[in-house]
Amino acid sequence: MSGSIRKYIYIIIIIISGILVCSAILASHPVIPYLPQDFNTDSSDESDDSDAKKEKDIKFSVKKTFTEDWSDLDRKPPIDLKNPSNVKEEVEYDYLTDTYVYKTKVGDQVISIPFNMTKEEYLNYTNRKLIQSFFNSKNADLLVKEGDNEFNFLDMQFSLGPAEKIFGPGGIQVKTQGSAEISFGLKQNKIENPSLPAKARNKTYFDFDEKIQLNVNAKVGDKMNFALNYNTDATFDFDAQQLKLSYQGKEDEIIKSLEAGNVSMTTGSSLIRGGAALFGVKTSLQFGKLNVTALLAQQESSSQSVSSKGGAQTRNFEFMADAYDEDRHFFLSHYFRDNYDQFISKLPYISSGIEISKIEVWVTNKRGNYDEARNIVGFMDLGEASKKANDFWQGGSVTYPSNSSNNLYQTIVSEYSEARNINLVTQVLSPLSAYGIDGGKDFEKVESARKMSESEYILNKSLGYISLKSKLNSDEVLAVAFEYTINGRAYQVGEFSTSTENSQQTLFLKLLKGTAVNVQLPMWHLMMKNVYSLNAYQIQKDKFKLDIQYMSDTTGVYLNYIQAGNIADQILLRVLNLDRLDSRNERNPDGIFDYVEGYTVIPSMGRVVFPAVEPFGSFLASKIGDQQLASKYCYQELYDSTLTIAQQVAEKNKFRIKGEYRSSSGSEINLNAMNVPRGSVVVTAGGVTLTENTDYTVDYTMGIVTILNQSILDAGTNINVSLESQSMFSMQRKTMMGLDLQYAFNKDFNVGATVMHLSEKPLTNKVTMDDIPLNNTIYGFNASYKTTFMWLTNLMGAVPWINATAPSSFSVNGEFAQLVPGHSSSITKEGHAYLDDFESSQTGYDIRSPYAWQMASTPYDPGSNALFPEASLSNDVEYGKNRALLNWYNIDRLFTQKNSSLTPAHLKRDLDQLSNHYVREVSYSEIYPNKELSYGESGILNIMNISYYPNERGPYNLDWEGLDDMGYLTNPEKRWGGMMRKIDNTD
Secondary structure (H helix, E strand, C coil), X not given: CCHHHHHHHHHHHHHHHXXXXXXXXXXXXXXXXXXXXXXXXXXXXXXXXXXXHHHHHCCCCCCCCCCCCHHHHHCCCCCCCCCCCXXXXXXXXXXXXXXXXXXXXXXXXXXXXXXXXXXXXXXXXXXXXXXHHHHHHHHHHHHHHHHHCCCCCCEEEECCHHHHHHHCCCCEEEEEEEEEEEEEEEEEEECCCCCCCCHHHEEEEEEEEEEEEEEXXXXXXXXXXXXXXXXXXXXXXXXXXXXXXXXXXXXXXXXXXXXXXXXXXXXXXXXXXXXEEEEEEEEEEEECCEEEEEEEEEECCEEEEEEEECCEEEEEEEEECCCECCCCEEECCHHHHHCHHHHCCCCCCCCCCEEEEEEEEEECCCCCCCCCEEEEEEECCCCCCCCCCCCCCCECCCCCCCCCCECHHHHHHHHCHHHHCHHHHHXXXXXXXXXXXXXXXXXXXXXXXXXXXXXXEEEECCCCEEEECCCCCCCCCEEEEEEEEECCEEEEEXXXXXXXXXXXXXXXXXXXXXXXCCCCCHHHHHECCCEEECCCCCCCCCCCEEEXXXXXXXXXXXXXXXXXXXXXXXXXXXXXXXXXXXXXXXXXXXCCCCCCECCCEECCCCEEECCCCCCCCHHHHHHHCCHHHHHHHCCCHHHHCCHHHHCCCCCCCCEEEEEEEECCCCCEEECCCCCCCCCCCEEEECCEECCECCCEEEECCCCEEEECCHHHHHHCCEEEEEEEECCCCCCCEEEEEEEEEEEECCCCEEEEEEEEEEEEECCCCCCEHHHCCEEEEEEEEXXXXXEEECHHHHHHHCCCCCCCCCCEEEEEEEEEEEEECCECCCCCCCCCCECCCCCCCCCCCCXXXXXXXXXXXXXXXXXXXXXXXXXXXXXXXXXXXCEEEEEEECCCHHHCCCCCCCCCHHHHHCHHHHCCCCCCCCEHHHHCCCCCCCCCCCCECCCCEEEEEEEEECCCCCCCCCECCCCCECCHHHCECCEEECCCCCC
16 A cells, blocks of 8 residues: 555545544534524514624524523523533413513522413423434434444445335444354474385475354345355255245245245145255245246155054065075074974974073174183084084084084094184194194184174073174174073083183184175074064064065965965965964964064064074975975075075065064154154154144254144154255255145135146266156146035024034145156166166276285195195294295385485486386376376376295295305295285175
8 A cells, every 4th residue: 555545545434533523522512403583473573683783793603691582592692511410490470470480590590580471481491302312312312323323234224225115224234153163283294104205204384174153144125135144063065054035025025035045935835845955945925816836946864654552663674585684693502493494383382492591602802802702712613413514523412502512522522622712712723624624714813802792692591502692793703602401401612701710721612604695604604694683672563564475476466375386375475474463363274464473573673583584485495385486486595505605596585574663652753864854744644734843843953743732642643754964965856846826716716727747967977776767747727615504503502502603614635646656767768777887886906005915825735746835834944945035115206206316326317227117116197198187296107016935035934955145035936025015895
């Protein structure tokens, strides 16, 4: 800013300050407005000539020291000071002379000569006082308003001028509330990583964090409003910014309202609902008796509904037969699996005669909890009398699950007792590989395994299986030790944590699940495949329904029976032994699912258990009676193969489990959604729409409806709640257009028409079956008529014992709506969708980091012509005698950058080495010519280099015989080097 401009600004500030000072002085001395001389008609025309001459000579007259008559009261020059506050002026009426006496007092003492006023003079005096008081109050108000109109950034007001004819009076008002917080700091990172350039190892940068909570309300006249709510700490993105611009027209205008931003729309039809979470433009127009509402917006929610009856919420479930609860439920032994169908066939009585009294469950320790950790070795054939994976273990004297069922336990304890040391398990048990007993298949060792608490699983003591509350990963090991009684005799499988005196010794347990998935092993069948999850907890028996259906090829619909063999006239519930009992648990099939807590249903976990090991496989085949006919219907692949392979046999996956259940009762209805848009919840009871805050309340944040009307709960009326949920954020853009027309012939008769269109734009034109975009149109008509009359009231009032006074009413409502489905034009003209394009079936791993790799183990070949027979050795120095030297590393860019000042000078001059393919830099454009680099991304690839030296000894190669005089390996063509890494994938 130049000096002259600054000078002008100072001058303007001085002038404004002077004006403000003068205004303050004038405000302290109110100016009596000028009144015409002839205002007082009763004033005397005569005046003293000498006084007049003096007044003409004096430019500003001086107030008299005393008051002679009432006219002197008006001659108070504004420049004179006011009377002190203790000086009071009083007027008293003298009834004797019928005059008014004017006195000036200090306290009770009269300090001036009183004078009398006639009635007419007193009226003129009081009239002038009222006029002065009126103008003084106006001047004071004007001064206050001028003080309030000072510029305030948080409360700005401007005049519209001629635009008030359009937007109405009031001007422009902008009020701003909120807070803004900015925190910043300085961060410095030092990374000692040789794979990074020297400059990249030390970074210093600013760290900013801002928090804004802003609420802006603006008005233009009395018709247009603008509201903005911005909150960076909002839980959901759609709550972070709320914007709305609205225009409200007058009663006689065509444009009733015009809204833009976050809007909502309601229609005159109950069959066609509008939307609450919309962002777009909405307008309401009126043409005489016709009301028009138009909408163009993006939808930010999805519609859903829940139902309840008597305060208990009813939910539906539906899943196919291949949706069994995987890696969670396990039989403790093949004995329990083989006899499961027989033991549970007489529900509610269990004929096993078994009572499991003690159990310990051990699992791979991934929680880092070592309070009750032990080293364990789980054996697959432990406690098995018949279903053994290896015949090396001979049968024992006990047919029940026990450590004596075969000689495995005694052999390990007596001949391989050194396996108590977890570090020697592999080498101590390695001789068993000669009999086909290998680690990772027949047995698993786990260091510091975690003992599961009783709250982490549910044990069925009579049927011999456990249900884990957490699903196991594919790389986790599950092993158990348990004790039970049968026929008054106790048996034990595995070892308990108290079985050994030293806690450092390894426990020998029964293996239920290993790290290797092999359907050929008997252990594969210990995982139960007849348990299904309802995705719910605390299931009630009341109103629980379950049905089993089969997709018929002839009819093309789901049926609850199969016309085949011996089951042609039976429903599938009865065929699968799920309908043997009535409501009193007596043997009397009633066509309803047998809810037997702990056996067919696990209420706390929300699981349904079939009373057959292979309900849709071998069990159904035995019920049909004809094996050739059964192969057409049975889904045996579900139990003989992995779930992934079984799902490929789509022609057999035709069984569906369907039903409903009720959650815990009460007046609360869970909407299964959070952050519900306000105004989108509609509650109906028996078809009648309820009133919010009267019949029910809504917690929009947690998504809970609370019924207040107890009579609805007591009557058990069906309650339906429809809402719009913003819980699931969709990447697809949804566009909604709507038009609602309502024509009122009169106050009683109304007709209307509504049309709504919702379309989705997919992210790509190659969509899958589950993500087909919508392009639906719904239209409808509605009409209503209502009237009131008194003749029916009078008729009812004529009855002696009836006193009817309220008017009678009659109403008729009629509605029609039709949905016209379609598909988006973005996915081809015909609306094609893809079953599976396998684009998400691959997982990429970055193998360039040398730190993820480690030295490989010796390649093993069980054949007689193995290249490296030493691979079968354990705890032997011969194990690595043929290993050659293999290196993997990154080259620091310090040695390859040509323009870096840190690069040694002799390397900069060595152009041959900088161009050598073994050490040179590799740019992205060489491998990815079309790749666009993001801002700040280096254009040089991070390369992992591998060098192999077959003539040099590798790590742990202690072979001294295969060396020449120079210390190099002989026969380098027969040497090897290797590196390996873990694939970080749970499946």
